[in-house]
Amino acid sequence: MPVRFASLGSGSKGNATLIDNGSTCVVIDLGFTIKETVRRLSRLGLMPQDVDAILVTHEHADHIHGVAGFARKFGTPVYLTPGTYQHKKMGELPVLNKINCHSPFEVGSLTITPVAVPHDAKEPCQYLVTANEITVGVLTDLGHITPHVRETYRECDALLLECNHDVVMLQDGPYPYQLKQRVGGDYGHLNNVQAAELLDSLNLERLRHLVISHISGKNNLPNLAQDAVQPLLSGWSGSLVVASQEEGFGWISLD
Ligand SMILES: [Zn+2]
Ligand SMILES: [Zn+2]
Secondary structure, eight states: OOOEEEEOSSSTTEEEEEEEEOOEEEEEOOOOOOHHHHHHHHHHTOOOOOEEEEOOOOSSSSHHHHHHHHHHTTTTOOOEOOOHHHSHHHHHHHHHHHOOTSSSSEEETEEEEEEEOOOSSSOOOEEEEETTEEEEEEEEEESSSOHHHHHSSSSOSSEEEEOOOHHHHHHHSOOOOHHHHHSSSSOOOOOOOHHHHHHSSOOOOTEEEEHHHHHHOOOOOHHHHHHHHHHGGOOSSSEEEETTTTTTTHHHHHH
């Protein structure tokens, strides 16, 4: 089976990204209740037992809320950094794997490369998942693009990229001053312009799918994010998708 990926939902109310190569299926983050996760998995034709592992990026609720409950109910192994584990009281987990966010590791037939990112969490990382020489990158929840991020995400066949906010909408929006500072700061979230700027250093000849992700419900609009990235994609023949909070997006196959 070709490598394929999908999302149960993307945004500050919950995230979960599935990557599957037919023999191993992992979910990156699980920010929904068990019931909601099961409902959303069924939209993708999956049973909870089809998920072989949960990879956690960091301890914010929209990424970790459902992890421990799901893992206990279905016996799913969990991978996370020591900092994330320490910071979030998760109770007993059936299988706990503490990872070094600078060392790749294997889950079944998938190679997972964690990437440390600047975000206001204890020890946050994002992930590249490689199988059959296909690499799917997930990159959300970071305040700025570091040289390390730029380098490690250069060669992706598909990329889920955070376009969290539009700078003007955040400035003029309903958030209190402190929260505006946090979201817009160096350890907050990527704005549309920062996200677009990353595209400059990607191998766009290799990239076939770009998914705009983790869009703020209050400080951004899908068309603003699209308008920001579009100029960097002139001549690019891949597919551009916008992930939503409610629907995420359906399976995208990379054969
Ligand atoms: Zn988040
Ligand atoms: Zn976060």
